[in-house]
Amino acid sequence: xxxxxxxxxxxxxxxxxxxxxxxxxxxxxxxxxxxxxxxxxxxxxxxxxxxxxxxxxxxxxxxxxxxxxxxxxxxxxxxxxxxxxxxxxxxxxxxxxxxxxxxxxxxxxxxxxxxxxxxxxxxxxxxxxxxxxxxxxxxxxxxxxxxxxxxxxxxxxxxxxxxxxxxxxxxxxxxxxxxxxxxxxxxxxxxxxxxxxxxxxxxxxxxxxxxxxxxxxxxxxxxxxxxxxxxxxxxxxxxxxxxxxxxxxxxxxxxxxxxxxxxxxxxxxxxxxxxxxxxxxxxxxxxxxxxxxxxxxxxxxxxxxxxxxxxxxxx
Numbered sequence: 001x002x003x004x005x006x007x008x009x010x011x012x013x014x015x016x017x018x019x020x021x022x023x024x025x026x027x028x029x030x031x032x033x034x035x036x037x038x039x040x041x042x043x044x045x046x047x048x049x050x051x052x053x054x055x056x057x058x059x060x061x062x063x064x065x066x067x068x069x070x071x072x073x074x075x076x077x078x079x080x081x082x083x084x085x086x087x088x089x090x091x092x093x094x095x096x097x098x099x100x101x102x103x104x105x106x107x108x109x110x111x112x113x114x115x116x117x118x119x120x121x122x123x124x125x126x127x128x129x130x131x132x133x134x135x136x137x138x139x140x141x142x143x144x145x146x147x148x149x150x151x152x153x154x155x156x157x158x159x160x161x162x163x164x165x166x167x168x169x170x171x172x173x174x175x176x177x178x179x180x181x182x183x184x185x186x187x188x189x190x191x192x193x194x195x196x197x198x199x200x201x202x203x204x205x206x207x208x209x210x211x212x213x214x215x216x217x218x219x220x221x222x223x224x225x226x227x228x229x230x231x232x233x234x235x236x237x238x239x240x241x242x243x244x245x246x247x248x249x250x251x252x253x254x255x256x257x258x259x260x261x262x263x264x265x266x267x268x269x270x271x272x273x274x275x276x277x278x279x280x281x282x283x284x285x286x287x288x289x290x291x292x293x294x295x296x297x298x299x300x301x302x303x304x305x306x307x308x309x310x311x312x313x314x315x
Contacts, residue, residue, distance in 0.1 A: 100136070113309055115131065117129040118267060120309075122308075126301070229291070229293060230290075231291045256277060267313060275297055277292055
């Protein structure tokens with residue numbers, strides 16, 4: 001076999017192997033370049049340029065992924081970058097190993113990597129350090145049922161925004177008397193705006209229902225579940241964010257709500273993103289809290305390459 005042809009086939013095999021190791025969305029980005037390479041090879045032309053272009057695309061794709069992962073703001077915490085180095089098939093959805101350990105604590109002169117150190121990707125929760133060795137550490141993932149995280153609904157500033165807009169509308173209508181047919185029409189409009197204000201005013205408490213989130217089941221061979229289970233969600237006691245709210249209040253928790261850490265579990269700092277609500281279980285007769293399902297905020301946990309480790313909260 002020609003040496004150049006052998007090298008070309010070897011490199012192409014490596015490229016195809018890499019494509020099978022990445023998510024489908026990334027695969028689409030490489031198809032046109034792969035097809036271009038095949039066309040060039042079949043035409044008998046010099047494929048060196050196409051090979052270099054394809055290699056450059058692969059490297060650029062990896063660099064873009066790393067940049068996206070590092071596009072976050074963790075100025076409040078001293079985060080350490082870590083690389084995923086190993087995952088056992090039988091615990092694929094529960095644990096992974098990273099390349100940071102006790103040696104890094106000695107180098108930094110501080111205990112950053114320790115049991116219960118939060119592991120994140122940007123502001124999204126990945127898991128928690130379970131065991132620290134000299135040059136590597138074991139991470140328990142958020143999808144493992146034994147990792148329970150205190151969270152609450154974070155609906156942002158939507159309630160405040162809606163209330164401000166309704167007040168603006170009310171003030172504007174008061175200055176435009178000619179648009180009303182009569183006084184009754186004006187009063188009905190004002191009553192309608194007042195009803196809307198009563199609906200959105202509770203949403204001023206941007207942080208709402210509180211509960212606990214965890215993984216759903218022990219995963220099987222090379223299986224990683226992307227569903228989280230939540231329980232105990234209510235707002236029975238007032239806090240600095242407002243409340244209390246009745247359990248059956250319609251705005252207490254909704255599908256699409258973001259779940260963030262509260263800091264009450266003593267493991268994760270407040271405000272990290274945990275998941276998004278996908279389903280709310282019906283409240284049972286005599287029940288005191290809602291159950292729910294959610295998807296992790298960090299998508300495609302099975303494809304993690306890089307993470308960040310935060311200092312333990314007890315430090």
